[in-house]
Amino acid sequence: MRVLVLGGDGYLGWPTALHLSDKGHEVAVLDNFARRGYDAELGVESLVPIESLADRIAAWHEVSGRVISSYEGDLLDAEFLFEAVRDFAPDTIVHYAEQRSAPYSMIDREHAVYTQHNNVIGNLNLLYAIAEIDPSIHLVKLGTMGEYGTPNVDIEEGWLDLEHNGRRDRVLFPKRPGSFYHLTKVHDSHNIEFTCRAWGLRATDLNQGVVYGQRTPQTALDPRLSTRFDYDAVFGTVLNRFVIQAVLGQPLTVYGKGAQTRGLIDIRDTVECIRLAVENPAEAGEFRVFNQMTESMSVAAIADLVADRFPGPVQIEQLENPRSEAPEHYYNVKHTGLVGLGLEPHLLSDTLIESMFDIVGANKHRVNPDKLRPTVRWRGALKS
Amino acid sequence: MRVLVLGGDGYLGWPTALHLSDKGHEVAVLDNFARRGYDAELGVESLVPIESLADRIAAWHEVSGRVISSYEGDLLDAEFLFEAVRDFAPDTIVHYAEQRSAPYSMIDREHAVYTQHNNVIGNLNLLYAIAEIDPSIHLVKLGTMGEYGTPNVDIEEGWLDLEHNGRRDRVLFPKRPGSFYHLTKVHDSHNIEFTCRAWGLRATDLNQGVVYGQRTPQTALDPRLSTRFDYDAVFGTVLNRFVIQAVLGQPLTVYGKGAQTRGLIDIRDTVECIRLAVENPAEAGEFRVFNQMTESMSVAAIADLVADRFPGPVQIEQLENPRSEAPEHYYNVKHTGLVGLGLEPHLLSDTLIESMFDIVGANKHRVNPDKLRPTVRWRGALKS
Numbered sequence: 001m002r003v004l005v006l007g008g009d010g011y012l013g014w015p016t017a018l019h020l021s022d023k024g025h026e027v028a029v030l031d032n033f034a035r036r037g038y039d040a041e042l043g044v045e046s047l048v049p050i051e052s053l054a055d056r057i058a059a060w061h062e063v064s065g066r067v068i069s070s071y072e073g074d075l076l077d078a079e080f081l082f083e084a085v086r087d088f089a090p091d092t093i094v095h096y097a098e099q100r101s102a103p104y105s106m107i108d109r110e111h112a113v114y115t116q117h118n119n120v121i122g123n124l125n126l127l128y129a130i131a132e133i134d135p136s137i138h139l140v141k142l143g144t145m146g147e148y149g150t151p152n153v154d155i156e157e158g159w160l161d162l163e164h165n166g167r168r169d170r171v172l173f174p175k176r177p178g179s180f181y182h183l184t185k186v187h188d189s190h191n192i193e194f195t196c197r198a199w200g201l202r203a204t205d206l207n208q209g210v211v212y213g214q215r216t217p218q219t220a221l222d223p224r225l226s227t228r229f230d231y232d233a234v235f236g237t238v239l240n241r242f243v244i245q246a247v248l249g250q251p252l253t254v255y256g257k258g259a260q261t262r263g264l265i266d267i268r269d270t271v272e273c274i275r276l277a278v279e280n281p282a283e284a285g286e287f288r289v290f291n292q293m294t295e296s297m298s299v300a301a302i303a304d305l306v307a308d309r310f311p312g313p314v315q316i317e318q319l320e321n322p323r324s325e326a327p328e329h330y331y332n333v334k335h336t337g338l339v340g341l342g343l344e345p346h347l348l349s350d351t352l353i354e355s356m357f358d359i360v361g362a363n364k365h366r367v368n369p370d371k372l373r374p375t376v377r378w379r380g381a382l383k384s
Numbered sequence: 385m386r387v388l389v390l391g392g393d394g395y396l397g398w399p400t401a402l403h404l405s406d407k408g409h410e411v412a413v414l415d416n417f418a419r420r421g422y423d424a425e426l427g428v429e430s431l432v433p434i435e436s437l438a439d440r441i442a443a444w445h446e447v448s449g450r451v452i453s454s455y456e457g458d459l460l461d462a463e464f465l466f467e468a469v470r471d472f473a474p475d476t477i478v479h480y481a482e483q484r485s486a487p488y489s490m491i492d493r494e495h496a497v498y499t500q501h502n503n504v505i506g507n508l509n510l511l512y513a514i515a516e517i518d519p520s521i522h523l524v525k526l527g528t529m530g531e532y533g534t535p536n537v538d539i540e541e542g543w544l545d546l547e548h549n550g551r552r553d554r555v556l557f558p559k560r561p562g563s564f565y566h567l568t569k570v571h572d573s574h575n576i577e578f579t580c581r582a583w584g585l586r587a588t589d590l591n592q593g594v595v596y597g598q599r600t601p602q603t604a605l606d607p608r609l610s611t612r613f614d615y616d617a618v619f620g621t622v623l624n625r626f627v628i629q630a631v632l633g634q635p636l637t638v639y640g641k642g643a644q645t646r647g648l649i650d651i652r653d654t655v656e657c658i659r660l661a662v663e664n665p666a667e668a669g670e671f672r673v674f675n676q677m678t679e680s681m682s683v684a685a686i687a688d689l690v691a692d693r694f695p696g697p698v699q700i701e702q703l704e705n706p707r708s709e710a711p712e713h714y715y716n717v718k719h720t721g722l723v724g725l726g727l728e729p730h731l732l733s734d735t736l737i738e739s740m741f742d743i744v745g746a747n748k749h750r751v752n753p754d755k756l757r758p759t760v761r762w763r764g765a766l767k768s
Contacts, residue, residue: 078493109462109512113505120504120571121497124564128493152553153546160548162537162558167714169536171558174546175574176581180508183578187504187571190559194567197560198708198762324582330551378582 002026003278004088006075006126007096008068009053010035012142012211012270014227016094018218019271020278021066028088029053031097032074034118035228038104038235044371046228047244047363048214059224075122078129085129085137092138092278095126098184102146102323103234103376105181112180119184120191127195138281139203140274141192143185145263145293147207149176150329157337158189158205158289173289178325179378189289196287203286204277208270209263209293212239213352214359216268227267229359232371239264239302241372243353246310247360248367253374256321258300261331263293266346276341290337294345309353324378386410387662388472390459390510391480392452393437394419396526396595396654398611400478402602403655404662405450412472413437415481416458418502419612422488422619428755430612431628431747432598443608459506462513469513469521476522476662479510482568486530486707487618487760489565496564503568504575511579522665523587524658525576527569529647529677531591533560534713541721542573542589542673562709563762573673580671587670588661592654593647593677596623597736598743600652611651613743616755623648623686625756627737630694631744632751637758640705642684645715647677650730660725674721678729693737708762 003020007013008029021027031053039045051059057068069088073080075097085093098119099105105115123141130137148155151174160173172193175186185207195201214229230236231244233253242252265273273292282288297305300316307314321327339345346352387404391397392413405411415437423429435443441452453472457464459481469477482503483489489499507525514521532539535558544557556577559570569591579585598613614620615628617637626636649657657676666672681689684700691698705711723729730736 078497109509109516112512113462113508116508116575117501117505121501124497124500125493128496132493151555153548153551160558162546164537164544167537171535171560174544174555174558176555177574177578178582180575180578183571183574186574187567190561190567190570191500191564194561194564198562 001091001278002089003092003094004090005029005094005096007031009033010096011228011230012267013096014056015216015219015267016271016274017068018060018225019216019275021060021068022064022218023275028069028071030071030073030084034099042232042234044232044368045366047231047366048226048229048359050226050228051224055224059222063222063225075125076118078125081125082129082133085133090137092140092281093130094140094274094278095123096142097122099181101235102179102181103374105179106376106378115181116184120187123188124191127191127201130201131195131199135199135201139192139201140277141188141203141205143189143205143207144182145207145209145291146182147175147177147186147189148173149178150326150331151176152330155333157291157334158207178323193287196285200285202282202284203288204282205287205289206273206277206292207289209265210237210239211265211267211270212237213267214356216271231367233374234376238299242303242306243356244360244367245372246306246314247357247364248369250369250372251315251317252303252306253372254299254303254316254318255323256327257318258303259298259328260325261296261298263291263296263333264348265293266352268346269294269343273338273343276338276343280341291333291335292338293333293335295347296331296333297348305348306353310357319374322374322377385475385662386473387476387478388474389413389478389480391415393417394480395612395614396651397480398440399600399603399651400655400658401452402444402609403600403659405444405452406448406602407659412453412455414455414457414468418483426616426618428616428752429750431615431750432610432613432743434610434612435608439608443606447606447609459509460502462509465509466513466517469517474521476524476665477510477514478524478658478662479507480526481506483565485619486563486565487758489563490760490762499565500568504571507572508575511575511585514585515579515583519583519585520668523576523585524661525572525587525589527573527589527591528566529591529593529675530566531559531561531570531573532557533562534710534715535560536714539717541675541718542591562707577671580669584669586666586668587672588666589671589673590657590661590676591673593649594621594623595649595651595654596621597651598740600655615751617758618760622683626687626690627740628744628751629756630690630698631741631748632753634753634756635699635701636687636690637756638683638687638700638702639707640711641702642687643682643712644709645680645682647675647680647717648732649677650736652730653678653727657722657727660722660727664725675717675719676722677717677719679731680715680717681732689732690737694741703758706758706761
């Protein structure tokens with residue numbers, strides 16, 4: 001199949017492009033390099049050095065003999081986007097090209113506006129590009145488990161069979177997102193569902209858990225194929241950050257008591273989930289939702305796991321939670337859709353964490369420890 | 385109370401400002417005159433001539449002795465918005481300042497992007513203005529019954545007491561909006577609910593039905609106080625448009641069989657609902673939702689009512705439905721919240737329609753009949 005990966009220079013977009021290319025698909029990536037720009041803005045760098053997109057693509061050709069083509073530009077530039085979609089003529093578009101950090105979206109008004117504008121309008125342009133150029137294109141869209149929040153009921157996969165006052169309907173599962181970033185994914189889901197219903201588009205919305213890990217079978221083939229690895233408090237996800245803190249001899253920073261529970265997924269499973277969604281497209285008119293996670297764990301349990309596996313001493317420090325989230329809550333998520341398509345999950349009880357210690361150890365001289373602690377507070381917009 | 389009415393030059397914003405001023409509140413209006421700009425773009429005009437904002441405000445001062453102040457600018461201009469909120473120091477902000485036409489949002493990609501950007505980002509700027517300047521300000525936000533769509537279950541007032549697999553939670557009522565415009569109101573509702581939860585803001589979200597009528601006790605005092613009256617297929621709402629078509633001797637244009645049912649509200653009840661919400665604010669941290677409608681009726685029944693009341697002959701013509709909506713459906717809406725605050729509804733069985741015939745008759749020379757028929761098709765984005 002011909003697959004266009006939007007955001008294909010990013011943490012997950014790049015390994016996804018490699019995985020799909022490795023499996024024989026014709027792959028192109030599209031990126032505006034905004035993610036590299038956030039690094040410059042925040043004064044941080046990926047823990048693992050990463051090559052330019054051109055050098056990555058050249059290395060992949062050298063290693064695999066396969067060609068990945070590329071488009072450089074912004075989804076907000078509709079003319080560019082339409083031209084790229086026309087030129088590559090994809091069967092599937094995988095859409096990672098959004099600002100993906102909750103703390104970044106909560107820095108201040110400008111960052112909230114940037115995030116909502118960039119994500120919602122970029123996705124809206126994409127829906128029009130698909131509708132006007134080729135409505136049979138399957139959209140595979142990255143969402144987040146954070147769309148749901150932490151309801152006191154079981155979380156279904158996107159849709160809910162609702163019974164109310166003796167009548168029934170199938171409705172979108174109610175959402176309770178926890179940041180302006182998470183809200184953009186809720187807005188996107190609603191916009192996409194409408195175009196499936198009104199225009200007959202086909203889409204798979206992947207509500208992804210917190211991703212951990214840095215290596216996939218393809219990125220491990222050559223150091224030039226590495227994907228980024230974020231350790232800072234703005235873009236670093238919780239498990240990755242804990243591993244880095246352990247190796248650096250810094251305390252693992254747990255927000256609050258750490259009883260908040262999140263869905264997790266190994267980066268190797270992420271790229272495989274995308275392949276499964278791409279190769280098993282939604283029907284025309286179908287808004288299909290999968291919860292792209294393989295297990296749930298509390299933040300405190302993740303910290304304990306890292307402390308237990310790390311060969312040296314590890315301190316755990318509870319910080320006042322900078323976010324606005326339920327400190328303790330019910331969390332029971334259905335995530336059988338992707339397993340039904342063939343996913344064989346890598347669980348945290350596997351050996352992965354130990355391999356992460358090695359990656360971090362080899363690059364720990366690149367860390368700025370000041371960037372590990374949270375500076376963005378959800379209540380920051382309120383005058384005191 | 386001090387009340388700032390955003391969009392205070394519009395169809396409902398202006399009568400709302402007058403009603404609140406008449407009831408003794410200190411009122412300011414803020415507007416960027418976008419609504420008058422849409423007229424220029426579409427080549428139409430309000431059926432009833434309207435004065436400039438400055439002349440309206442002067443006429444109100446002459447008639448009532450009361451002062452309404454004004455701010456001219458755009459919610460997308462955060463600096464302007466923050467300055468206006470600081471300067472007027474309102475207790476309540478009533479937010480009408482959004483692009484409000486579903487067909488306008490569906491014209492093409494540019495209009496969809498304009499609508500989502502204008503509405504969502506304007507509202508987001510407003511939330512930051514309230515949070516940073518005075519979080520005790522009560523936001524009274526205009527939404528639409530169209531956020532819900534037409535589910536096969538009873539529609540509650542914004543929130544749903546959900547029981548699922550033996551557990552319970554109170555969740556936002558699931559939404560199924562029918563246009564990119566309606567989607568903006570869903571996005572706004574989610575953004576606002578988050579700021580109530582995370583920042584402790586207080587908000588009332590009013591999911592309004594289709595408004596009909598053109599006169600309120602205050603606008604009727606002087607012709608210079610008239611509010612606009614839209615008859616065109618883009619901005620004209622269904623009952624108003626049918627009345628105009630009847631007077632002009634044009635067929636009433638029913639989309640499809642007309643079995644689609646909608647919530648309705650008299651313009652005199654709209655302005656009273658706003659007063660009730662303003663004078664009975666939500667609690668700090670509360671996201672309060674009311675369904676601002678007083679009765680439900682099918683489009684075919686509305687056409688029959690107009691035909692029945694009009695003294696001359698009336699034709700009804702069924703057009704292919706340009707929208708994407710369920711042709712027949714269950715519709716049972718709870719709308720007791722505003723009645724609980726004291727609303728005494730004017731129902732369609734009152735005499736209002738006859739008075740509308742007079743208004744239209746006096747201005748029918750201003751109608752361009754070409755503008756009565758729908759030209760925007762929901763499926764227009766798809767290549768054929």
